[in-house]
Amino acid sequence: MKNYFVWIEITANQDTILDKNCFKQAMRKCRGVGIDSVILSVKDTSGFVLYPSKYAKHYSKYNSKFENIDYLQQCINIIHELGMKIYASFDVFAEGNKKNSSSYMKGLANKGWMCEVYGLNENNKPVVQLISDPNPIKTAGAIDDFGEVFVNPANDEVTEYELHLMEEVMNGYSIDGIVLDRVRYVGLSADFSELTMRKWKQAAGITEEVSPEDIYKLFYKDGKLEIAYGKYFGSFNTFRAQMIYNFIKEVRKKVNEANKKIEFIDYTGSWYPEYYKVAANWASKKHLEASYPATDPEKYAATGYIEYVDKMLSGFYYEDVTIQEARKHAMPYDWYSVEGSAEIAYQVTHHEKPILGSLYLYQYTQNPEDVTRAVDMCFQKSDGCMLFDLCYLIQNDWWKYVSRK
Helix, strand or coil, X not given: CCCEEEEECCCCCHHHHHCHHHXXXXXXXXXXXXXXXXXXXXXXXXXXXXXXXXXXXXXXXXXXXXXXXXXXXHHHHHHHHXXXXXXXXXXXXXXXXXXXCCCCCHHHHCCCCECEEEEECCCCCEEEEECCCCCCCECXXXXXXXXXXXXXXXXXXXXXXXXXXXXXXXXXXXXXXXXXXXXXXXXXXCCCCXXXXXXXXXXXXXXXXXXXXXXXXXXXXXXXXXXXXXXXXXXXXXXXXXXXXHHHHHHHHHHHHCCCCCEEEEEEECCHHHHHHCCCCCCCCCCCCCCCCCCCHHHHHCCCCHHHCCEEEEECCCXXXXXXXXXHCCCCCCCCCHHHHHHHHHHHHCCCCCEEEEEEHXXXXXXXXXXXXXXXXXXXXXXXXXXXXXXXXXXXXXXHHHCCC
16 A cells, blocks of 8 residues: 555553564564555654654663664664654654653753743642643643643754754765654643744834733633633734744755655644644645634644645544534534544645644554454545554554454
8 A cells, every 4th residue: 555654652562672683573474464654753742763863862871671773774684674654653742751750851951941831720820830830730722731841932942953963864874754742832831931022023013011911811610621712812823833934944955954754743633623732734735724813724724834844644543434423422523533633633734744643553543453444444535544543553453453465
């Protein structure tokens, strides 16, 4: 099959990566069921990498089970020998883990890199604090649990560092492409650092003092956290989307400069109506989104970046395969299904670039036969399919469910 991908996340597939023969066996099985492309995470949310880097620490510094060897090259050799493609993936703006922290983690080690988040403290007072702060706060619009240390996309040192990592892999290895994940903010709560606020005000021509509450206020009503959008919400959120747009544009430039046939793929969720919260506008510039609160649709549309990627991986993360099933189960929208996800993804991208439906295999644990239906739907309604993650195929022996042979 063309455009049939499988993702290999480092921690979940640790034993497979560490054992060369085990990895080779897994790749043969992938090829045997029709998978033609492999996405290997070379830098995960910890910030450590699977290859010797001039900029980042090797994974062996984080996990002692890993040896100080070039796992990326080892995997490239095996995958290419089998006639398959290999893509190197980077978790971009995640640079550390709070629960299993290390002094080598860039988000923790570099002053000013870490995102600063806005929310209500235990006394329901508005505060801005580092994302690594152990004191819990209530925030709005997050799609992560704050276990990962996100860094600030508006910080030039951060973006230069991430670009350096991609450059050294593109220039140093015979990969077929790069895949980016977490090119976004953690949620509406980030980033409220002095650096971001200064850059935003300068870009927007704002000279008066601005507090986070001028952007939005958080309050409790009937025991539920509510949000009131201020006069600067649209401007601030569009600025955040501009920071992501600028970065994606720079990646495109670096890919072109590598002077190789390297594909540039971005990975996002398909739930576009919620995506303003993380400020990753993966849509076409032609798309005007009227549902975003307190935001000028035309100004926000200018941050649409689909034109700069070669393909888009879109997370079709729903147990219901068809729109009819989603409606039967009283889901709030048709896009709470694999089929509906494809519809909304093409609607907002105007079919400018190929979209590959991406499946979170864990969601089908109770009904593994639905994996086959979901894969079929991805190929029927989108330009391909990506399976997340290899570990579920191995652990559950689900090869027959994903086979396209």
